[in-house]
Amino acid sequence: MPAIVPGTVLTTLLNNQKIPDPFWGMNNERIADIYKTGSNYYTYWFTKDFKELPTQNGGQVYLNFRGVNYSCDIYLNGHKLNKTIQKGMFLRFSYNITPFLAKNGDNRLAVLVHPPDVVGNPNGGQGGDGTIARNVGLQYTAGWDWIQPMRDRNTGIWDKVTIQKTGAVRITDEHIVTVVSGVRLPEGAQQPAIIKVSASLSNPTAAAVTGLLSFELDGKTISKSVSLKANSIADVSFNDYSLLNPKLWWPNGYGPQNLYNFKLKFAVNGKSVSDQQVLKIGVRQLTSDYNEHTGSRQTYVNGQKIFIKGGNWVISDAMLRLSDTRYDAEVRYHRDMNLNLIRVWGGAMIERPEFFEACDKYGILVFQDLWGSGDCNGRWQDPQKFDDQWTRRKYPDDHGLFLRSAIDQIKMVRNYASLAIWCGGNEITPPEDILTALRDTILPKLDNTRWFVDYSNSDSMSHNELGGNGDGPYGIQPLSVFWEHKTYPFNSEVGSVGVGDYESLKRFIPTANMVPPVYDEDTHKSKVDSVWDYHKYIGYDTSINKYGKAKNAADFALKAQLVNYDQYRGLAEGFTSHMWDWYTGFIIWKTQNPWTAMRGQMYDYYLDPNACLYGLHNGSAPFHIMYNPINGMVMVANNTFKARRSMMMVVKTYDMEGNEKLLTQVFADINATTVKKYFSIKETIDKAAAKEGVFLSLQLLDENKKVITDNTYWIPDSKGAFSGLQKMKTEDLTASARFIKPGKVEVTLVNKEHNPLAFFNRVSLMDADTKTRILPAFYSDNYVTILPGEEKKVIIDYNLPTGQKKLVVGIDGWNGPLTNRVITIEP
Incomplete structure (x- = not known):
């Protein structure tokens, strides 16, 4: 049958209508799970016929694989290319196929792909029974509290397969490091930046080769003469290059995302181009130090302190249907949320170059976990796990494969400006020998410009006065938690609900199951439809009823959007209100879903945004006026490098009829990268809202009386309900x-x-x-x-x-x- 490559066995079976869509209703239960069928059931041949004539004059042809899950044998025209079975989901591999091309140019490639060595029992635990982590691969495929298991464990040729043609010499492992000294601003003339360039050159031919290795940057060409012996590989470095008046790269909200075109090429005898690599590079420098006041690490870009507002990311698509356009859309949504960082969670993968390209484009820093999780890898005692903690602590089975994979993937993504932090694993370090090799040898040699944190909620990243670090809370919270409850000073996972609206729900819930959850205020439990439960619904508790009991699923979903908006605006504002005092950053768990789940998402699997996204867009705005609903304080957050002066602050209330009341109008100013308290209006608001609630309008106007930032809150009545909203007149x-x-x-x-x-x-x-x-x-x-x-x-x-x-x-x-x-x- 026609195969989907890049893709998995399931994507091909779905495309050929051999299985139902596992993202719809309960369809996933109708698909055979590999744990029950055995691995042979999902072991497939992939074949491809292609045209490629033999080369002339020493030219070379390479067959490149960027990702196969989990092991494979590769045949070209009947010749087996791999001497031993090629294993490792996160290893690129490349074969010089020059000698094996058919003389008439008609070639057949055949790849036999085997599933992960250990497929795990999807018993409902986090990562099922945990044994999926014995591989160096994806852990979520055995199921998690936000996803059902992937039945084939994502077996397949899941990433790109390419043919590469070069002359005698090939360029690999290019490395570009940018050094930006001092404290910079986005505007104005800049002092020079230092550019460090190196690469590996390989000559697989029987003859020595001499030529010029050169790079082009900002209209200038820098060259170096290189001689390569026959059948040799050489590492070549250029002298440091001083880039005059550089256009710098900044995180979202702080400045532009300038990117330079960079070309690295090798020309034999300085004339005939043998190979070239074309990149886009951002000129910036990342540093970090420990803030003793907050008790947490803080991040600097180009010498400027950045308050981290992040989102946790699992993977773009649970069935690995990855694409440039989807990556671009998802990362753009994170830009639109006014976030400046994405953490790539350790139960998935080191993200693809196309993801990092989008992060470079939109100014999103990346906190990249390596493979491992506290759930599967033994941090906690867990009766659902097959092995004990001591055994799980040693996962994966093949430490050498883990380290080879790490080396390869670090080389793959290290040139992206957005990559900011390497992390040993999610909520746990890798085994000691792996950690030591990464920290002391591999990263210092291959990528020594990023901060390495040993695990995602490490004490070295964040430490509160109660002792230690952690993450959470998760799920629906009273707004007071975000504003007044001091949590971890750089919280790597904190989040709330995320049900989409009715249009979103219709995309994966059958009509018969469009039954809204009912929360019992006496037992504190929800009665939830089986499909909602299967798609990991997380309770809204009493919050829906405050807007009036849901009449049907559509009404529930509408009221859920009000809750969504309020929750994520409150989360962003609450954390920001304590910037540099309690916190140096926060990372929301989580901002996207790789399948049709009902929790932790600012947009659904089909890329339809819900109100979470716009509550966050509002609450995380770089320059923002806000109101603490607990103590009534009106505040302004300035997450920019510019002070603002001579603004007019206008504070008003509106009742349900639209009658306006001016509470105050005062001039305001605020310094750069800070948050400022102005005054409390708690008493006035409580009085105005007591009967049926009230609207609060906050605005900051510039000298031309134009709105710079505004914010409208809906305040509940004295009983905590939104009684007035339920009686509003139809607007015109x-x-x-x-x-x-x-x-x-x-x-x-x-x-x-x-x-x-x-x-x-x-x-x-x-x-x-x-x-x-x-x-x-x-x-x-x-x-x-x-x-x-x-x-x-x-x-x-x-x-x-x-x-x-x-x-x-x-x-x-x-x-x-x-x-x-x-x-x-x-x-």
Whole structure:
């Protein structure tokens, strides 16, 4: 049958309609699990016919594999290329196939792919029975508390296979290091940066070769003469190069993401190009030190202290359907959340170059775990695990394979500006011999410019006064937890809920199972439909009922968005309010889902954002006005390098009818990279909200009276319920939309004076015929509230799907008309 490469056995079987979609309903239960079938059931041949003529004049042809799970035998035209079985999910391997090409150019490649050596029992534990970790591979494939098991354990040729043609000499393991001394700012002329360049050159031919190795950067070419003996490999380094007035790379929110085109090439006798590598490099320097006041590590870029606002990332797709466009969309969403870091969790993989390219583009630092987790690798006693802790502590079985894989993957991604932190593993160090080799030998030699932390919640990263470090809490929290409860000073995992809206739920829940969870306030338990439970629903507890008991699944999902927005705005604001005092950073568990789960996601598997994303977008804004709902303090956070002066702070309330009351209007200023408290309005707000709740509007205006930052809160009544929201009058919002250019639409929302607020409006770009959302689409803001007499604009960026002609914009608000508004987009 036609195979999907890159891909897994399951992706091919799904594409050929041999299995049902495991992401829909309970379909995953209908697919045979490898633990029961045995490995042979998912052992497959992959074959490929391709044209490639034999080379002339010493030219070489290489067959490159970037990832096979888990072991394989490789045949070209009947010749076995590997002497021993090729093993290791995270090892690239390359074969010189020059001698084995067919004379007529008609070649057949055949690869026999075997599943992981140990497939693990998916018994419902974290990583099943834990034995999946005996491999150097993915641990989530045996199931976790946010995913069901992948039945083939992702067996297959899961990453790219390429043919590479060179002359006699080949370039590998190129390494570019940028040194940016001092404390820099994004603007203005810059002192020089130092660029260090090295690479390995191989000459597999029987003759010596002489030539020029050169690199091109910023319009300049630097060359070095190199002689290579026959059948030899040489490491070559250039003298340090001084790049004048460099355009620096900065994390999201702090400055631009400048990238340089960099070309490294080898020319035989200085004329004929034998091989070249083309890269994009960001010029920046990463450093870190320990903040004794907070008790945690802090990160610097180009000498400037960066407050880390991060998201935990598992993998782009649980079935390894990886693509440049999906990576770009997912990382862009993290940029849109106003985050500046992604942590790649240790139960998955070192991410692909295309992921790092997107992080370079959008200014997202990367905290990269190596393979291992506290759950599988023995940190805790666990009755669901097959082996005891002492045995699990020694996983994986093959330490040499782990270290060879680490060396290879470090070389693969070390040139990306976004890569900031290497980590030994998730919540546990690797075994001592692996840790020692990584820390003392491998990283100092291969990549000594990044901070290495031994494990994700290590004391060396973060240590609170109660003793030690950890992570959490997870799940729904009272907002007071985020604002007033001091947790770990650099929390590597803290998070909440994440159910998508009704449109999202329809993508994977059958109609018969569209039954909202019911929370019992006496027993503190939820009654949950089996499909919701299978897709890892996590309880919203009393928070939905505060908006009125859910009438149906659609009503539940709408109210869940209000909770989502409030939770993640509160999380970001609460942590930011204690910047440099309690915290040097936080990393949300988690911001994306690699399958159709119902927890820990700012957008669903199909790349449809929910209100979590926009609550975070608001609460994590680089320059932001905010309100502490516990003590009533109005505050401003400035996560930029610029002080702000002569701003007007305007604080108002609105009742459910839209009646406005000015509480105060004062001039304000704030220094760079700090948070400032102004005054408390607790008494006033409590009084105004007592009967049925109230809206609180915070704004900062510039000298031209234009809004710099604003924030609208909905405050509950004296009983903690949102009784007023349940009785709001229907708003009379005026909406229009126009094309700015292909791929960009502007939506204008206008609320007339003396109207009630137009509360919590979801804007959706849709197909005009089917009324389904265009995915992905990127909104400058969403779930927006428009005050009486106010106008807001939302910009939508999208890639027009093939064959798509007619688009419309849908608007669905909390107190909007019962039938959703659909607006035609004007030319």
